[in-house]
Amino acid sequence: MAHTETHTSTGTAPAAEVEVVRLTDVSVDYDGATALEGVNLTVQRNDFLGIIGPNGGGKSTLLKAMLGLVPATRGEVRLWGEPPQRSAGRVGYVPQHSFFDRDFPITAWDVVLMGRLSRPHVLHRYTADDRQRAVQALDTVGITELKNRPIGEMSGGQQQRVFIARALVRDPELLLLDEPLANVDTTTQDDIYRLLADLRTRMTIVMVSHNLSAISTYVDKVACLNRRLYYHGSREIPPEDVEAAYGCPIELLAHGMPHRVLRRHD
Amino acid sequence: MFTVLGYEFMQHALAAAVLAGIACGVVGTYVVVRRMVFVSGGISHATFGGVGLALWLGFNPILGAVAFALAAAMGMGVVTRRTRLSEDASIGVLWVTGMALGVVFAGLAAGYTPDLFSYLFGNILTVLTSELQLMLVLDAVIIATVLAFYKEFQAVSFDEEFSRVAGVPAGALQLVLLALIALTIVTVIRVVGIVLVIALITIPPSIARQYTTTLSGMMRLSVALGVALSVCGIALSYVLDIPSGATIVLLGGLVLALVLLAKRLRPTRSA
Numbered sequence: 001m002a003h004t005e006t007h008t009s010t011g012t013a014p015a016a017e018v019e020v021v022r023l024t025d026v027s028v029d030y031d032g033a034t035a036l037e038g039v040n041l042t043v044q045r046n047d048f049l050g051i052i053g054p055n056g057g058g059k060s061t062l063l064k065a066m067l068g069l070v071p072a073t074r075g076e077v078r079l080w081g082e083p084p085q086r087s088a089g090r091v092g093y094v095p096q097h098s099f100f101d102r103d104f105p106i107t108a109w110d111v112v113l114m115g116r117l118s119r120p121h122v123l124h125r126y127t128a129d130d131r132q133r134a135v136q137a138l139d140t141v142g143i144t145e146l147k148n149r150p151i152g153e154m155s156g157g158q159q160q161r162v163f164i165a166r167a168l169v170r171d172p173e174l175l176l177l178d179e180p181l182a183n184v185d186t187t188t189q190d191d192i193y194r195l196l197a198d199l200r201t202r203m204t205i206v207m208v209s210h211n212l213s214a215i216s217t218y219v220d221k222v223a224c225l226n227r228r229l230y231y232h233g234s235r236e237i238p239p240e241d242v243e244a245a246y247g248c249p250i251e252l253l254a255h256g257m258p259h260r261v262l263r264r265h266d
Numbered sequence: 267m268f269t270v271l272g273y274e275f276m277q278h279a280l281a282a283a284v285l286a287g288i289a290c291g292v293v294g295t296y297v298v299v300r301r302m303v304f305v306s307g308g309i310s311h312a313t314f315g316g317v318g319l320a321l322w323l324g325f326n327p328i329l330g331a332v333a334f335a336l337a338a339a340m341g342m343g344v345v346t347r348r349t350r351l352s353e354d355a356s357i358g359v360l361w362v363t364g365m366a367l368g369v370v371f372a373g374l375a376a377g378y379t380p381d382l383f384s385y386l387f388g389n390i391l392t393v394l395t396s397e398l399q400l401m402l403v404l405d406a407v408i409i410a411t412v413l414a415f416y417k418e419f420q421a422v423s424f425d426e427e428f429s430r431v432a433g434v435p436a437g438a439l440q441l442v443l444l445a446l447i448a449l450t451i452v453t454v455i456r457v458v459g460i461v462l463v464i465a466l467i468t469i470p471p472s473i474a475r476q477y478t479t480t481l482s483g484m485m486r487l488s489v490a491l492g493v494a495l496s497v498c499g500i501a502l503s504y505v506l507d508i509p510s511g512a513t514i515v516l517l518g519g520l521v522l523a524l525v526l527l528a529k530r531l532r533p534t535r536s537a
Contacts, residue, residue, distance in 0.1 A: 067431050088433040095427055104299055104424050105475060105484050114421045119433040122418055150479040170432070 018045040019081070020174050020204045021066060026075035028061055035061040039075070039229045045173075048200045050219035051208045057226040059208040060096060063176050066206070067093055079174065089118060092172030092203075094163045096179050102152040108162045109147040112137055115169035130169075137165040141195060157188030164195070175199065177207040193218045270504060278398060279390040279510070283496030285401040286457040289408050290466045291474075291489030293450040295481060296443060298471040300423050303464055305342060305444070308357035310451045310463040312338035312364025317385045317460070318371030327385060328397055331455055335448035338364060343441045388459030388511030390500060401453045408446055412485075415439060420481050457496060458511035466492060469518035473525050495521065 021043035028036040035058040043049055053059050064070045065077050068084030079087045092115075115137070116130040138144045141161040151159060160180060167175060177196075181189045196205060197218045207219065223231035230241035270276050297306050316334030320327040338360055346353045372382055384392065412419065421429040422436045422443075430436045447467075454463045474487035499514030506513070 069427060069430060088431065091431065093428060093431045095425065099427075100425060101299075105479050105481055106420065106424055107480060110420065110480070111424070114417070114424070114428070115432070117418065117421055117429065117432045117434050119435065122434065123414055126417070153479075166428070 019043075020045050020047070020079065021206070022076075022078045022081075023065070024076045024078075026065060026072045026077055028058070028065055028070055029073045030061055030070060034227065036065065036229075037227050039225075041223065041229055041231060043174075043204060043206060045204050046200065047221055048196070048205045048219050049207070049221045049223060051206065051223045051225050051229075053210065053225035055210050057210075059210070059225055060178050062225060062229075063093075063178050063206070063208055066176060067091065089170065090173045092167030092170050092175045094160075094167045094175070094177040094180055097156070097160055097163065097183050100151075100159075104151065106151055107148050108138070108143065108151055108154065108158075108165075109134065111151055111162050112147075112165045112169055115166040133169050133171065134165075137169040140168055141165045142191070156183035157185060157191070160184055160188070160192065164192070168199070173203055175203050175205045177205070179209055180207060181209060275391050275393075276504075278393040278395070279500055280497060281398055282390055282393045282401060282457055283500055283514075284493050285398070285405050286454045286466060287470070287492030287494070287496045288405050288489050289401075289450040289453045291470055291487075291492040292408055292412055292485050293446050294467040294471040294492070295474070295485045295488050296419065296423060297447060297467050298475065299481065299484075300443075302447070303468050304357050305353070306447050306451065306467050307464045308342065308360040308364075309335055309338045309444075309448055310455075310460050311361045313451060313455065314369075314385070314460050315364040315367030315371065317382075318368035318375070321381060322371040322375040326396070327381065328400060328452065328456070331385075332400075332449070332452050334364065335451050336445060339444035339448040340441060343444050347437065384459070385455060386459050386461050387509060388455070388457055388462060390457050390510045393456050397456060401456075404449045404453050408449055411442065411446060415442065416482070419443065423481075458514055462511050462515045465515040465518055466496070469515075469522050470495060473518075473522050476525055476529055491521075 019042055021041065023039050023041040026036055026039040027034065039062065051059055051062065061070060065072055066079065066084060068077070077084055079091065084091075112134045113126055113130060116126060116133065135144070138147055141164050143158055143161050143165070146154065146158060149158075151162060154162070160183070164177075164180070167177075180192055180196075184192065196207070199205065200218075220235055221231075221233060222235050223229055224241050232241075271280075297303055313331040313335045316330030316332070317327040318330075319334075320330030342353075342356060342360060345351055345356045351359075383389075418429070418434050418439055421432070421434060422439050426436050426440075450467065451463050454466050458466055470488040470491040471484060473491055474484045478484040478487055495518045496514055499517045500510050502517060503510040503513035
C-alpha cells in the first residue's frame with residue numbers, strides 16, 4: 001500500500017507555490033441550464049481540496065470543465081497556465097463510479113492499462129514500461145491479487161480502487177476524483193482516505209463529494225459548490241456559505257479533533 | 267445430403283456463411299457491449315435505399331448497399347453529435363427513410379424486380395463469386411482495423427469520457443466503429459437479408475457473453491458461434507426445404523434461449 005517515490009518532501013507548505021488550476025469567472029451552461037456561474041478558484045501544488053455541495057450542484061461539471069470535457073460558456077479554465085486540452089498527460093481522473101457498465105467484459109488489469117493510453121499511443125502496443133507501471137499502480141491501491149478478475153465481479157470498493165489505479169498509472173501531477181467514496185463501505189472509505197493522504201505528498205488532489213461527513217481530516221481545504229462556489233482557501237467554511245450553497249440550515253460542528261463538517265438531519 | 271456439397275451454389279453459400287459469421291462475431295461483440303443493436307438495425311434498413319437505387323440504375327445491389335450503409339453510418343454519427351435530435355429518433359428516421367427510398371427506386375425500376383425479396387430476407391443460394399470476393403475484402407478490412415485499434419476501441423467502449431481525457435480520439439474512433447458496423451451489415455445481407463441482419467450481429471455475441479469475461483474472448487467465441495450457426499442453419503434449411511436466412515435466425519434464437527435456460531438452472535457465474 002505504501003508505495004512512495006516522493007521527489008520533493010512536502011510535509012508542510014511547499015517552498016514555492018505553484019498554481020496548478022485557475023478558474024476565472026467560469027460559467028457553464030449544460031443542456032440549457034446554468035450548471036456553474038461565476039466560479040473563481042485557484043488550486044496550488046500539493047493542495048488537497050475537497051469540494052462539497054448538494055446533488056445537481058455542478059460538482060461533476062466543475063471537474064469536467066477542469067478536464068476540458070465541457071467548454072466554459074464564459075470565463076477561462078487554465079491548468080498550469082494552459083487550456084486543459086494541452087495538459088492531458090499530467091492529469092489523472094477518477095470518474096463518478098455509478099456511470100460505468102458493470103456488465104462490460106473487461107478485467108481489472110485491462111482497465112488499469114487503459115490509463116496508459118494517449119494520442120501518440122494509438123497504433124502502438126502496450127510497452128513493458130506500461131505494464132510495469134500498471135503493476136505498480138495495482139500495488140499502490142492494494143489489489144494486485146485481483147488483477148485478472150472481471151470488473152463486474154468486484155465489490156464497489158475494489159472497483160473504486162481499480163479506477164484510482166487507472167488514474168495513477170498515468171503518473172499524474174493532478175488527481176481529480178468524482179465522488180470516490182460513493183458505493184463504498186466505511187472500511188474502504190478509510191482505506192481510500194489513507195491512500196489519498198499518502199498520494200498527496202506527490203500530487204495535487206481535488207475531490208468532489210455530496211456527503212459532507214465524507215470530507216474528513218485528510219482534506220486540507222474545503223470549498224462549497226451549488227452553481228456558485230464558496231471558497232476561502234482553508235478547511236473552515238463559514239456557516240452562511242454552507243447555508244447559501246445548500247439552501248437549508250446546516251450546522252457546522254467542530255468537535256475539536258478531528259475537525260468534521262456535518263449536516264443536520266431534517 | 268453430402269453430395270450437395272459438390273454443387274457450386276452450395277459451396278458459395280457456405281463460404282458466404284463463414285465470411286458473414288466472422289464479421290458478425292467481431293463487430294457484433296462491440297455492438298452488443300455498447301448497446302448499439304438498434305443503430306445497426308437503422309443502418310441495415312437504410313441500405314435498402316442503395317439496393318433499390320442499384321436495381322433501378324442497373325448495377326450490383328451489393329455496391330449500392332455498401333454506399334448507403336457507409337453514408338447511413340456516418341450520418342448517424344454526425345447527426346447525434348451535432349444536432350439536438352436524439353439517437354433514438356435519428357435511428358427511426360434513418361430506418362424508414364432508407365426503406366422508403368428503396369421502395370421508390372425499385373418502383374422506378376422498370377418491370378418485375380424479384381431480387382427485392384431476396385435482399386430483404388436473404389437468399390444465400392444465389393451468391394456470386396464477385397460478391398464472395400467483396401465479402402472477403404470486407405472481412406479483411408474489419409479484422410485489420412480491429413487489430414490496429416483494439417485497445418482504443420476497448421477503452422472508448424468501456425469509458426468514452428476517460429478515453430477523451432487521456433487524449434484518445436474518441437469521436438473519430440466512434441465513426442470508424444460505425445463504418446465497421448456498416449461493412450459488417452453488407453457482408454450479412456446476402457446471408458440473412460436486410461430485415462434479419464441484426465440477428466446475426468446480436469445473437470452470437472449474446473451467447474458468447476455468457477461464457478467469457480474479456481472482449482477478445484467474447485469475439486473469438488462469437489466468431490465460432492456465428493460461423494457454426496450460419497452453416498448449421500443452411501444445412502437445416504436445405505434438409506427441411508425452408509428459407510435459409512430465417513432458419514439461421516430461428517436456430518440462433520433457439521440456441522440463445524437454451525443457453526440462458528441452462529445458465530438459470532445451473533448458475534456458474536454470480537451476477
